[in-house]
Amino acid sequence: MTVKDILRRNLPDLTAGQSKLAAALLADYPFAALHPIQHLADATGLSPPSISRFVHRLGFGGFAEFQQALIAELREGGRSPRDLRVTADDASSANFLATYSDRFSSVSGKLSGIVPQQQIDSVTALLADPTREIYLRGGRISNGMAQFLSVHLRQIRPGVHHLADDPEMWPDALLQARRKDVLVLFDFRRYQPMIVRLAATARQHCRMQIILLTDRWQSPAARYCTHVIAVPIEIGTASDTMASVTTVLETLIVTVSEHDWRRTEKRMEKWDALLESLQNAEPTQDTTDRTEPS
Numbered sequence: 001m002t003v004k005d006i007l008r009r010n011l012p013d014l015t016a017g018q019s020k021l022a023a024a025l026l027a028d029y030p031f032a033a034l035h036p037i038q039h040l041a042d043a044t045g046l047s048p049p050s051i052s053r054f055v056h057r058l059g060f061g062g063f064a065e066f067q068q069a070l071i072a073e074l075r076e077g078g079r080s081p082r083d084l085r086v087t088a089d090d091a092s093s094a095n096f097l098a099t100y101s102d103r104f105s106s107v108s109g110k111l112s113g114i115v116p117q118q119q120i121d122s123v124t125a126l127l128a129d130p131t132r133e134i135y136l137r138g139g140r141i142s143n144g145m146a147q148f149l150s151v152h153l154r155q156i157r158p159g160v161h162h163l164a165d166d167p168e169m170w171p172d173a174l175l176q177a178r179r180k181d182v183l184v185l186f187d188f189r190r191y192q193p194m195i196v197r198l199a200a201t202a203r204q205h206c207r208m209q210i211i212l213l214t215d216r217w218q219s220p221a222a223r224y225c226t227h228v229i230a231v232p233i234e235i236g237t238a239s240d241t242m243a244s245v246t247t248v249l250e251t252l253i254v255t256v257s258e259h260d261w262r263r264t265e266k267r268m269e270k271w272d273a274l275l276e277s278l279q280n281a282e283p284t285q286d287t288t289d290r291t292e293p294s
Helices: 003-013 016-027 037-044 048-057 063-077 081-085 096-114 117-128 143-156 167-176 193-206 220-224 243-259 261-280
Strands: 134-138 160-162 182-186 209-215 227-231
Touching (some): 003 016, 096 243, 117 182, 117 227, 134 143, 134 193, 143 261, 167 193, 193 220, 209 220, 209 243, 227 243, 243 261
Parallel strands (some): 134 160, 134 182, 209 227
16 A cells, blocks of 8 residues: 555644644645745745644654655666566566466456545546547557557547657647546656646646556656546566556446447447448549540
8 A cells, every 4th residue: 555545544633733634734745744844834824843743643753754755755766677687587487377376366456446446437527428528648658558448439539649658749649638538648657747738738737637547656747637546566577467457448348338338339330331331342443534624
């Protein structure tokens, strides 16, 4: 469980002053707490002893231990495949497929306890709303996940746009985006600065609804997003698993398509008819009269 999870879990039981402190920490997580305690006290109007009592209530031995936990999260979020390989098991084992499958089952089993159904329902409502345009983009690796979702959403509903590989083309989409439109971003550890800047720009200039799929350490882009789905990705090998991400995406694909199945079915019927026509139509001879006028 991350420090952010601990903060959110304790929100209902906090006093007014503690709630203000928690809101400040979450608004600029994790950086707000990485300054000296006096800096945080000045920013929130609370005394350093009050902040110390607050972090004790969260289960930390003191403000220094609280900061160490945040720093550890930052380090974990920046780990490379080479770092992860130090603790990975030997893949040359004769039973590695079975071992890996067991790990995959363990990761998948955690998912429903980490991602609440209310969050799936809220994101589904945004993606299924035909009055909203949907824009998608991921990082160097995770853009494949964005493409996977965009391909399926295009069959379900109109108005789905996958941002170009060239960031210099992104302003074209942002200039068209409205406040009610939705930007779906993917960013996992060794986070992509361009995804963070895209989230910040979309929030500042377009006021879009932004959905972020990330890991439990959370991309810095999370501070600009209205919905953050943090999934487990660590599986004990040099490469993190995207299995839980795929599970969430397949869940959303089903829930969005079922949100108004009659409308979805009609679009799919037309889609399939057009696709069949494109695949089966034989080229016809052009009978246009090309005779030059005399």
